[in-house]
Amino acid sequence: MSRGNKIQSAAHFIRTRTVLILGIGFLLLTGAPSAGAAYPEKEITIIVPWAAGGGTDLIARFMADLMEKDLGKPVVVVNKPGGGGLVGFKQIAAAQPDGYTLGITTNSQILQKYSASSYQDWREMAPIALHNYDPSGFTVKTEAPWKNITEALDWAKANPAKMRVANSGPGAIWHVAAALLGSKTGVQFTHVPYAGANPASVAVAGGHVEATRVSPAEDGTLVQGGKLRIQT
Known part of the structure; x- marks a missing residue:
C-alpha cells in the first residue's frame, strides 16, 4: 500500500455509537416504579459522562427536549465528566433502578476495559436505544501551517511526540481514534486528555495543543467560526 493510501485509510472516519442506558435492575423490575403507578410521576435525570458542549451532551439535550414533550415531565441533563467517562459510567450503574436516572454512553465504555486502568462493566447497565453513529475528523487550529x-x-x-493531540479522556473513543491513526501511519503523538470533546477542541483553538480527533458535531461551531480547520 502506498503512503498516500495508507494515510487515507488510517484517516478514514471511525464510527462510534451512542446508546441511552440505565441500571440493569430497571429492566429486571419490568420498568415500572410500582404496580398501577403512571410513569413518569416525577423528574427524570439523564447523566452524561462528559463535559457540556460535546457531541454526546448535545444528543442528550436533544433527547431530553423530545422526552419532556412526550412524557409531560421535566427531563434534566447532568454532566459528570472525568476519567474518560468513568465517573459518569459509575454513577449511572449505581443509580436506583426505578427508571428515573438514565444515561448516555458510547463504545468508550467497552474500550476502557482494554485501554484504561479502571472501567465500569457495561453488563451492569441495560441499553434501551441506539441514537447515532459519529464520524471523526482530524482538526487543527486555522492558522496551523499544514x-x-x-x-x-x-x-x-519528522518530529516524534511533538504533535500534541487532545482527546476526551484516557481510553475514550477519541483517544483510541488518535492512537489508531498514529499506529497505522507510524506517527508518535503525545496524547493530552481533557474532560470531553468540547474542552479538547477549545484547547486546540487556544493553541494549547496542535490537534484533536473528535467528531465534526463536537468541533463544528469552532470550525464554522473560523477558529479550527478539519484536515482533509
Missing part, C-alpha cells in the same frame, strides 16, 4: 492531513502527518512523523 494545508492537509498528509502535511500534518509528515510533520508529526
Whole structure:
C-alpha cells in the first residue's frame, strides 16, 4: 500500500455509537416504579459522562427536549465528566433502578476495559436505544501551517511526540481514534486528555495543543467560526 493510501485509510472516519442506558435492575423490575403507578410521576435525570458542549451532551439535550414533550415531565441533563467517562459510567450503574436516572454512553465504555486502568462493566447497565453513529475528523487550529492531513502527518512523523493531540479522556473513543491513526501511519503523538470533546477542541483553538480527533458535531461551531480547520 502506498503512503498516500495508507494515510487515507488510517484517516478514514471511525464510527462510534451512542446508546441511552440505565441500571440493569430497571429492566429486571419490568420498568415500572410500582404496580398501577403512571410513569413518569416525577423528574427524570439523564447523566452524561462528559463535559457540556460535546457531541454526546448535545444528543442528550436533544433527547431530553423530545422526552419532556412526550412524557409531560421535566427531563434534566447532568454532566459528570472525568476519567474518560468513568465517573459518569459509575454513577449511572449505581443509580436506583426505578427508571428515573438514565444515561448516555458510547463504545468508550467497552474500550476502557482494554485501554484504561479502571472501567465500569457495561453488563451492569441495560441499553434501551441506539441514537447515532459519529464520524471523526482530524482538526487543527486555522492558522496551523499544514494545508492537509498528509502535511500534518509528515510533520508529526519528522518530529516524534511533538504533535500534541487532545482527546476526551484516557481510553475514550477519541483517544483510541488518535492512537489508531498514529499506529497505522507510524506517527508518535503525545496524547493530552481533557474532560470531553468540547474542552479538547477549545484547547486546540487556544493553541494549547496542535490537534484533536473528535467528531465534526463536537468541533463544528469552532470550525464554522473560523477558529479550527478539519484536515482533509
